[in-house]
Amino acid sequence: MARTKQTRANAAPGAGMIFALRAIGLVIFARWLFSMSNMDVLTALSAMASSPWACINLVFLFLLIFLPGARARVERPFHPLPQWLRQALRLFAFLGFLFAAWSVGAFAWTAGLRRAAHAVAATNGWLLAAPALYAAVLWICRPRALWRTNTGARRFAIGRYAISIDNVTRTAVVWMESRKLGQYDARELSVRWPGGVIDGGSRAAKETPGGDAKDAAGSGLGAVPVAAAPDIQAQRDAAFDTREAQTDANQDNHVGADTDAAARGVDGQHTAEPPATAPVASREPAIARATSMAPPRHTGPGGWLRRPKIELMWDSPAAAGHNRQTVFRVSLVSEGDRTAARALDASLRQAG
Template sequence: MASTKETRANAAPGAGTIFTLRAIGLVLAVRWFFSMSEMSLSTALTAMASSPWACINLVFMFLLIFLPGARAVAERPFHPLPQWLRQALRLFAFLGLLFALWSVGAFVASAGGRRAMQAVAATNGWLLAAPALYAIVVWICRPLPLWRTNVAARRFAIGRYAVSLDPLTRTVVVWAERRKVGQYDARELSVRWASGPQVRSTSTPTSTPAVVFGAAGETSTSAVPMRSVATPSLARSAFGLRPKIELLWDSPAAAGHNRQTVFRAALTTEGDRVAARALDTTLRQF
């Protein structure tokens, strides 16, 4: 039987994220030690011990280079890092970005634009590269779902939430980034459009091709009657708010859990809107 092995040409999803973060950590460390090399060892150690910001940078670079607990796994392509590491890197990178922008802005305000351009040239562009590197780390560590939306595989991604549905057992698993929110009966879940214009239509049911999973894993298409669902646009409201959806759990057998909100997410992209509509349509089949 042929077996599939992970090679360098076929790396697991998420390996690129790990490589990018480590490369940024090495660049920051090289620049840091280059700056420290201009001072004597005792002076550098004294300056580092007396500067809380230097200690924060050392911890940040250590986490970036070694990435403890990071592992590229195909089941979670967007989350090769542990949740605590992702949040720590995002916090340190955000603080570094603010400090870098404040330092560069204060220097430009005091020295003027001409001297600032000379300083950029003298540092080989490091005054601009440092804030950019911090911003890249913040962007990489932003809240993400576990996977992309794949309607055929019954996987949906809305905001930072991921939903997987097993049509054989009729169970739904919900994830908030890498944290498992819970497992539910698909017949007890429903999507409620929390804002925007009227989003559900009661028009005549139409036959829509749907994917049906067989016992042996085969897939086929059949016409399944479903009511059309009108979704709101992505336009912001008068107060700048995005349309939102809620995934509701209504379990008559679970006392105290009637009409409980599993998650509430804003539809910020077209992909979120399409995934929410597909999830709503899929749940209506049960």
């Protein structure tokens, strides 16, 4: 008999994250029960009641296995957990990682590497697996945007901020992780590049006749410093004037040398002297001209210690006290963040 109700072949986005967190919690809980099985039940319960670290682990395992409030939703692919649960798991996982790494490190320091290697083999690698599991929970619950960048759907992800633009209603919704910052009029939002940096992609799309903003945003035009273009014609004129001045000076030297030779010939002192040769022309104008003709290099503020940043500004003339208010300020860490920032700027310019 054929089914009347269609079932989904693919799981909802975020279901894999829930499965991974529960699997890690079950592994830690099973290992804990195995280690407690060698002790008496009353002794184990009394030891757990008198140990604050055991109570923290119990709360952490409860949250990690049951995940209260977690639900996989299509509109939140990277945040199936509530914000409070994500923050609590991140805190407990960080404390557990510190405790596990400190315990293993102190034991290896006091007992020596050989005894530490024997202990790792006796526990089937659990001394190394426990810190790795806590670190995995930290990585899964790391700060992320609500979705990935999708320029066609007008969804942008920059750092941990997510922006969606509706072209029909001309509204923009800004999210910080899974928390909604607000809903704004897209015509009142603008991207500002602090530090003297301009948006090359969107400005190129705006100035190019018939150009597409998406193509310009996806091109290799990055954020470059504001600098005036070198006046090549003026440098060429200056180099030409310098060469003419040097030519006049060489001619004067030739005339002076001929006059001295004629005077010596009249006096009867015919000394064989080599003819005066013109000095070699300076190559500095040519080098300067070649340097000015070379394409400018990218000397933006990006780097390991200083990364380019953008600001999303809200300028609402109708809302008193909200003129030029900063919605968020974020650093552009990866190339995807820079591409999303240029695409967001181009989309806001089109909406305005």
